[in-house]
Amino acid sequence: MNSKIRGAGVIAATLVLAVVAAGSWFALRGLTGASCSGEVPLALAAAPEIAPAIQAAADEWMSTGAAVDGTCVKVVVEASDSVDVAAAVAGKHGASLSGVGQASGTATTPDVWVPDSSTWLVRLTSGGAAAFDPGNGASVARSPVVVAMPEPVATGLGWPEETPSWSDLLQGITKGTKLRAGIVDPTRDAAGLSALLALTSAAAQSAGGNVQSATTGALRALATGRSALREDLVAKFPRSSDASTVAQALSMAPLSEEDVIAYNAKKPPIPLAALYLTPEPVALDYPYAVLPGLDPVKNSAAKGLFDRLGTDAFKDRLAAQGLRAADGSWGGGFSAPQGAPSPSAGAPQPMASDGPDKGGVDPKVLEQVVTGWSITTQSGRMLAVIDVSGSMNQQVPEANGATRAEVTAAAARRGLALFDDSWALGLWIFSTKLDGNRDYRELVGIGPLSAQRSELERALPQVRPKDGSRTGLYDTVLAAYKEVQNGWEPGRVNSIVLFTDGQNEDDPGGLTRAKLLSELERLKDDERPIQLVFIGIGADVNEGELKSMVKSSGGTGGVFITQDPTDIGDILLRAISMRGTPGS
Structure with a gap:
């Protein structure tokens, strides 16, 4: 199942992954007769859509004798929404993240964190976590941010032969009445934040002398259709093909490519079209963040696991989850949406691995957009x-x-x-x-x-x-x-x-x-x-x-x-x- 897991689904997925991981670890050690002894526990929290692929790679590594200096490595992967881990990290490092709030009393920070986007790392640093300096940070997967539309709505705008611009969509949601826009709260969702950056940039460029008024108008237009959870947003898409239902349902929302693949895999009455707009919004880039404070042995274990996430086998595991590899290419079995940019066409690279602020996202602009959204909503x-x-x-x-x-x-x-x-x-x-x-x-x-x-x-x-x-x-x-x-x-x-x-x-x-x-x-x-x-x-x-x-x-x-x-x-x-x- 490719769909992202939220709420109770995350808890269930976490328990399943933990049980499978523990059972697999003991069974595989027994079968392989690994020469290592003892245990180096490595706790990894990952966005729910990528967690199964990482757990499978970790199981394979452990089955072949994963060890650091003769001590066995035991990796446990927890499927965790990025916003929940961000709240826990913010609490630990004294950071303030607009719209995120406090972590639950049971929230803990992992050894390694693979959120869906490097924007979380940027926000933590600019939000006051000056001592938060995670290691590595290289991308291990990629999912472009697209504008999802019911196919009849997209066809009415000229898709797939033509794709509207950000300015066209902005005009449609602020001046017109035909497009019903929705968004997952961008303070808590990286895909929503990425699209918000693109839309506010378009608003600024088309505003003439009144940038603030145009930007505020865009924020308020989106805010009328906001949802707190991804599953609540996608439930607003039409569930029937009759024209009246389509006209009254949600007609556009920023989602990840993986979201669209997962939605269409369920064979809904009306599939979603994925519109790849230019300039391309910041993609979900799944950084491999080794959190500060790990001892040298765990650091070595984290590096060993990371090396397993750059293989062709891992690319195929990502494809099964509707995700691309870090370079934008995809593995066998990937169900590319119609119009998806081909890997051979030079897909944009994810955010750079030498730090989250090197990937084209200005931390100051990011903070302005997040705070502007919080105030207007x-x-x-x-x-x-x-x-x-x-x-x-x-x-x-x-x-x-x-x-x-x-x-x-x-x-x-x-x-x-x-x-x-x-x-x-x-x-x-x-x-x-x-x-x-x-x-x-x-x-x-x-x-x-x-x-x-x-x-x-x-x-x-x-x-x-x-x-x-x-x-x-x-x-x-x-x-x-x-x-x-x-x-x-x-x-x-x-x-x-x-x-x-x-x-x-x-x-x-x-x-x-x-x-x-x-x-x-x-x-x-x-x-x-x-x-x-x-x-x-x-x-x-x-x-x-x-x-x-x-x-x-x-x-x-x-x-x-x-x-x-x-x-x-x-x-x-x-x-x-x-x-x-x-x-x-």
């Missing part, structure tokens, strides 16, 4: 609080002399454009003695964007530093926390995002640090969490001070520090795309 309630102390008047040479306050307001305006009307937002400013004896002033109270978007846009120019004022941070944080808590709403991320370029300064009559932390501890409510996020600008920010507030407030949120104020736009998008990730 979630509903939140947020209070933005901006520092207007005297130091925020400092000019930023990289921003053509704009002040820190002006750069911050511009970043807030950029973020505002991404939020749809389901959001609720408010805006405060703070320094010292800004409103009588109060260190903060409300410019716009927290309310629905549907009613006050224009008011917020008009308020942003009022973010002007107060000459000679200082940073009344503690009183402001407590007041903002109480404000968000008093209006807390279920079903949303209730958050505070505070921008500052300093630390709390002497403020006669104001809170002490100890008193603030004590109050946050007293007020926090695990049933009504508040995400406290700080964006610090420059060298005068006290990171430890900010982290202590996040911790005392319940640990939901984070601290982001940059020396370059021009970075805060991207940092803001990343910060508000967080979904209850524990702060560090």
Whole structure:
């Protein structure tokens, strides 16, 4: 069976593979009379569609005496969704992955990981896992990302003689009504993310002067047909050949070539066409990632197994699973979809093996697309609080002399454009003695964007530093926390995002640090969490001070520090795309 296994299917597949592996290992050792002794356990987690091929290769290797320095190697392959392993690795290395959330309490990290895409490795590194530096990383298989369409829909667009462009599809889903697009949440699915990169690139190229508006339109159009699970998405394709059913069902979705092969193998009433668009989106490349911290013996075992994954026999095993070899060629029995690029036609190579960031995916662009998606597809309630102390008047040479306050307001305006009307937002400013004896002033109270978007846009120019004022941070944080808590709403991320370029300064009559932390501890409510996020600008920010507030407030949120104020736009998008990730 070629189809990808999800949910309970993954658990069942894992148990079967583990039992088969254990039984095979003991039986094969007995039959071959291997001269090795002892045991080197090697735990490998692989995307469900490639796990059977890797387990078969491992069994063959063990049957011929797999050993390291005379010690027998025992390989156990676990079929694991890439997003689940990514969550476990992120938790272990302190990374934040937008949309992924926390790993389950039973999740463990393997010795070797073969996710479906190197984009997972890029996201982990750019998400804060600085110490995450897996070895090897070479591709062991490949599956192009295609646009899957019911054949009657594809035929109506000229397929197979003609293939629409990304711009054509973008126009169809944002301007027309005939194409019903779907996507698996790109924050949790590599094929969806690959297609999202291609579509947002097409949007930017066709946008003229308004790139952000076009990109946001594309994200929102796709978001209306999103699914959390692959199996839920493909279930939306037509199950009957009558014209009415076809017209009302899902008419296009980015999937892997392997997904289309697996779907059509079940002989559905209407097969799927695989459209290979150009420029080709980033393929699923199945990197062989040896996770950090392995001892030399396990490292040698991992290398021994890897050597078995480059053989012709392994290529044939991949073909049986609907997968290509790493170079884009395929083995015997591969059921290529109509229009599939031939291996002899120079199929694009997978991502390079000398590091996931060498394969043509810019980590910064990847992060922007992921965070943009997260923001446009979630509903939140947020209070933005901006520092207007005297130091925020400092000019930023990289921003053509704009002040820190002006750069911050511009970043807030950029973020505002991404939020749809389901959001609720408010805006405060703070320094010292800004409103009588109060260190903060409300410019716009927290309310629905549907009613006050224009008011917020008009308020942003009022973010002007107060000459000679200082940073009344503690009183402001407590007041903002109480404000968000008093209006807390279920079903949303209730958050505070505070921008500052300093630390709390002497403020006669104001809170002490100890008193603030004590109050946050007293007020926090695990049933009504508040995400406290700080964006610090420059060298005068006290990171430890900010982290202590996040911790005392319940640990939901984070601290982001940059020396370059021009970075805060991207940092803001990343910060508000967080979904209850524990702060560090």
